[in-house]
Amino acid sequence: MRGKYQRQLVGVLGDPVDDNPTVVMEQAAFDSEQIPMDYLTIQVKCGDLEAAMKGLRAMNFTGINITMPHKGEVLQYLDEISESAQIMGAVNTIYWKDGKLVGENTDGKGFLKSLKDGNVVMEGKNVVILGAGGAARAIAVELAGAGIRNIMVINKNSDHAQLLVDIINKKTPAAGSFMPWEGCVRIPKDTDILVNATPIGFLDDEKPDIQYKELPKNLVVCDVIPNKLKTSFLQEAEKYKLKTFNGMEMLINQGALAYELWTGRKAPVEVMKQAMRKEYRES
Template sequence: MKNYRAELTGVFGDPVDDNPTGVVEEAAFAAKNLNYRYLTIKVRPEDLETAMNSVRIFDMRGINLTMPHKIKVIPYLDELSPAAEIIGAVNTVIQKDGRLYGENTDGKGFVTALKAFGETLENKTVTILGAGGAARAIAVECALNGARQIHIINRSQEKGMELAALIRSRTKSDSAYIPWTRNIVIPEDTDILINGTSIGFSPNVTEKPDVDYTSIRPNMCVCDVIFNPCDTLFLKAAQKNGAKTVNGLGMLVQQAALNFTLWTGEEAPVEVMEEALRKEF
């Protein structure tokens, strides 16, 4: 008998109109011939509880969360992954038998993209610019994947020190906060440098983080979470110094691929997803 009911996934956010994830996931569903749909849904903060109840009512396979819901969604979930529990934020929910399971694929997407580039985190020293949502998820996942030391460079002392303390208390990695002063020098022991801020994101493509770019050396791997543009001024400056670079496109694609597998149980067609995202930008 023909099945006319599609399995539903999607994203809740506010604002959410410019979120490109649906294009990537829909391309993957089509490539694997799956009767799935990805809905981009505006959910106001005051309606989040009702929206999460609707995930159960509509028997959705799962949902992504974007701002401002990543933290506020937690009380409406039945279970968290170990990483999501440490990070204190969820960007992916899987629904099974009426139970909602929270995961955070932001950091996992970054780590997967880094490994695909041929880099490992084992015993490495990582320096992260920023201590917001993306930086927090990446810092925790780097620690869980064997980083020896994680430097947190951030303008807000409170947020920077809180993230460093979290890593020290909840993982096996050491971590220290470094105040973000003007034209800051990147620590000499850095193996992997990550821009975890939104500096340089479209339309502000002429901006780059305020660091001393002469302190970026050829032996470093320099990464940016920004995917639009994928070749940021930050990465271009690092390339001029001979550093290897990893752009934010890979992180976004790998994150979407993890979501796809969590919802469908199938291996994600990563190349199809990456091509779909490149066409968007």
């Protein structure tokens, strides 16, 4: 039982984290529903995650989001992990259930809802994912479950890529493959959906080093970067008249799921969308 002056604490742990806009939509949602909850944006550097998770328990946080680079490492500090998060090997949302600290992954589910809302057909299609981190794993597992036939992982670290390919091949109905990221990459001509699941573009105007002029004509291009409506990657894709999806929609969708895990209430999604549109001055 909390007194009238006590606030519930949630937030996000990561590094870098100062440009993560999750607080905008989550705080708007809590305030609109008059829930006494504060969303904190907290930098936790590599090597400090164990201490942060102990602090989370000690300070009785209601829950937390986990972002780069901690989505994989955090599993060892939890009491319970959802089945899908176990398959992915990555957690992005933590909440309490029956006295246990539970890890879930809402990233892929939020991404999948964005594509479905945009009427993107996934059954039998081919996907290329740039990157092999926590977001890439979450997206790959959810896409495989939605009927995607082939998933190619393009990554500079071959060991990380192989881990993701093994997950796809051994634990999902899709077929996984790996292509090394060496120099300027040519995306295969039979690709239907291209996903940037790397941090490239998060802090600057960089874009993945690929051959944009050679992209398939009907390609759907997606970016998971959450703090920009149009990353340089998406702007480049739009020059070639390609359909694009930004990371903000994915962020809102996965944030709504996190809200529901923390509060036990249905998320005010429209309030969350309006808050983000106002933040980024979208008409």
